[in-house]
Amino acid sequence: MIRNIQLRTTLLEESVEDILKKKAAKYLGVSIEDITTVKVIRKSLDARKSTIYFNYKVDVYINQTAPETSNYNFDYKDVSKAKKVHIIGFGPAGMYAALRCIELGYKPIVLERGKNVKERRRDLKAINQDHIVNEDSNYCFGAGGAGTYSDGKLYTRSLKRGDVRRIFENLVYHGATEQILIDAHPHIGTNKLPKLVENIRETIIKYGGEVHFDARVTDFIIKNHKIIGLQLKDGTEMAVERVILATGHSARDIYYLLNEKKIALKAKSFAMGVRVEHPQHIIDSIQYNCSGERNQLLPAASYSLVEQVKDRGVYSFCMCPGGFIVPAATAPGEVVVNGMSPSKRNNLYANSGIVVEIDVDVDLHKYDRFGPLKGLEYQKNLERLAFTSGGRRQTAPAQRLTDFVEGKLSNDLNPTSYQPGLTSAPLHSLLPKLIGSRLRSGFMAFGEKMKGYYTAEANIVGVESRTSAPVNIPRKENLEHPEVQGLFPCGEGGGYAGGIVSAAMDGERCAEAAIVGL
Template identity: 40%
Template sequence: MPVKVNNIRLSIDENIDILKNKAANIAKIKTGEIKNFKIIKESVDARRKGKIDFVYQVEFETDNDLQVVIKAKNKDVVLEDIQESLTIEYGKEKLNYRPVIIGTGPAGLFAGLVLAKNGYKPIIFERGAKVEDRDLHVKKFWEERNLNTESNIQFGEGGAGTYSDGKLTTRIKDKRCDFVLDEFVNCGAPEEIKFVSKPHIGTDILKIVVKNIRNKIIELGGEVHFNSKLTDINIKDGKIKSIVINDSTEIPVETVVLAIGHSARDTYEMMFNKGILISQKPFAIGVRIEHPQWMIDVNQYGKFAGHPRLKAADYRLTYTTKMGRPVYSFCMCPGGVVVAAASEENSVVTNGMSEFARDKENANSAIVVGINTSDFGSEHPLAGVEFQRKYEQLAFKVAGGNYNAPIQLVGDLFKDKRTTKLGEVNPSYPIGYEFVNLRECLPSFVVDSIKEALYDFDKKITNFARFDAILTGVETRTSSPIRIERNEDLESSNVTGLYPAGEGAGYAGGIISAAVDGIKVAEKIMQKYKPYER
């Protein structure tokens, strides 16, 4: 077991090159005795006014790791627990057909990668375009208002997360998380995502990473098909028998991983009509708020804002209203932009996106309000979809019917009046905007909850509720509005061979957790079947 040293502090002006020496001093050994030194975790401690430290956990080996720990007599010098590697005992059933995966978001890609690495030769179908073409379609929408409903911010290689901040934080504790990070690094992500406390990739690097994962799957015997939409599922005696792609090509199957993403509304409807068990799920809706990034940096770092060792500051805010509604920041994008993220015609949807450098003028984050299934006004399994759609279409209408986004300044939100002019903050939404009163395109209880929360957030971040902070509507795709029911074997509760996975199926909430869920589904398939043989 290697030695782990915790809580090594470097001041903001100390060079990281001295980290190994500090670790040796704490462990009471000579620097030359250290082998295979690596950083396990790096975090920033900005809690003390006028002082910022970097705090590290490191790991290394020596000729006698146990003796080093015993002699150090320091609670921060311990033996590192080495987690057992993921091992799968293959099943004994023969696969008559290659496993099929629907979707190339994190769940689909990592299900495909794990299956390919183990000789199962998966076939992946993605309704959208490969990332190179998808980029052109997104750009055309932003520049010409020409929406491609099959290839956009929501649909295409890499899933919705490809056009985001690329956050890799997760609350789940699972050894598969390390596997995901390792594969990201192997496919082009920076090494630091394995140890910084709040790792992110950024959309610019994510595009490279997902392309490289795709190529790896193909090199390992898999197939990836783009512009290939699942349009029908044929079920007989409770088992999946075949799927139809693009209304024309029927493919016999026995295992299908359904990693369709949280915006595949037409696929949800098709599944409902086929009798696949679906239930309602809560989510959240709201707006994107924009501030100058320097303001967030100063609030976080004080006099050290702008220091070359510090990255753009982020925040995480939560509040519960007097009526019990949760309000919280979501998908905060330091140095990022608000993007046009519609996937249906005549609707406006916003999201946030950052590149790896996070060097744009504004900070933005969703400020969203929890929506309960009781708010849907119907017990229909797809009622949450209609709830989202209603406000997306209202946003389109009130902002001019041309994919402009509705915006309102925070000060005008408090006064409950339509905005008429901007202040110092410039909106980053790429298509255009229209001044509105956001009550015109959001439920009143959502607007009232955001107003109440902003008063509280202003106490936590100075000037957060500044008059000219920009609110851009609407943010509705925080998570899936449905859950595809599945059993303990991760199969659909009523269709054998169908494996719902990831965020769109209601079992994840972010890039890492979706990837991990895809891996778990792949493992279930491998535990049942032998690797594919022609």
């Protein structure tokens, strides 16, 4: 017999041996000896009140052995001589598109502008230590895309777009911990993601697919409204029939290329702001209502905040507990910040993007001359401003949180996890009023919601500008571009995803669409 029930434990109970089996036996009124296995389906943390609970959804096996295998079978087959599908980009969308092609019996040819995991690390070191930005190899471009060097957050609101469990199971198949199948807010960690990406690449190659690095696409060859070829940076041309465009939201050269070729694009609303960094113990003390160190059974505390200010949402984005801030610029002359965490989330700081919604149809009339690229140009202007005010290096402009709200320059700054370093700058006056005024109101409101959040011990760091694509590449119901036959815009770069999981699901959908009629 199998019974599906919900249980909860306190922090004290969590340390008791076989606590779930004991609680299940009492709940079901059976002998503990009759319970063979308690399989955890979902685990979440409830810290809303003074007593903290772990909530469990479990399957209880009574006098019955639990199955050990997954319900998912990834049927990869030799596609070395199969028909080809070309995939531009090797981030989550591109990786999952390639894996799905192999399952369906088609050969993926992946073209990635950046480098493999090992070589990419040298370019990340150059950004952090030498302030040198490689336009093709950085925190956004390279094996695994921006997802490789991120927190690896796997929660998504895109539950209707595909099979989320399948995405998780495939990550486990390629080396991720099975804990991601259980946690309500699963994550992998920036220290473990590179190996996972390598494993996925090896699977693609093992079954006859190809993954090419340093293969930046610079032109689309289109004839009679159909894509028939690609040109690479080194001058190589290759014939194609189906192309999945999974280049990510920072591949601006692709947007410019499509616009120059008068291929339909649309300006898309997005969000921009800053990244705020607190000592982790402050967030722990607020969320867990504790003083001193948090209980070792508790993870580094996170938060999710939102406030409406002057008809625009101000909200936390990509919150990284126990993490660090990184330089995410993709070209010289700009400063962009992002956040990430290791798997243990054991760094001394908590950081999160705090961003303001930008309505491109209402807020950016001064940029109308750029047409569908007006949001992109607005992004670029703020990133150049951050570069200049940060000292024309990868040092980022920063301010104490309270000084920003009060409108005064910080005489000094708090310690930071941001390796290139911070420069005190008047972000309160540098940021456009559209963003700055709403951020100030938002921070004060957050301080009311989380007592202790509004503090001089926090820094704000500019700018957090790559939350999502400011451009949409349209597609029809069959996921093909309405003007270019054989071109399938995909993932975050197309404006159809907002994270690892949603991008992966869209990659699979595009693979399924691209092979129709091939």
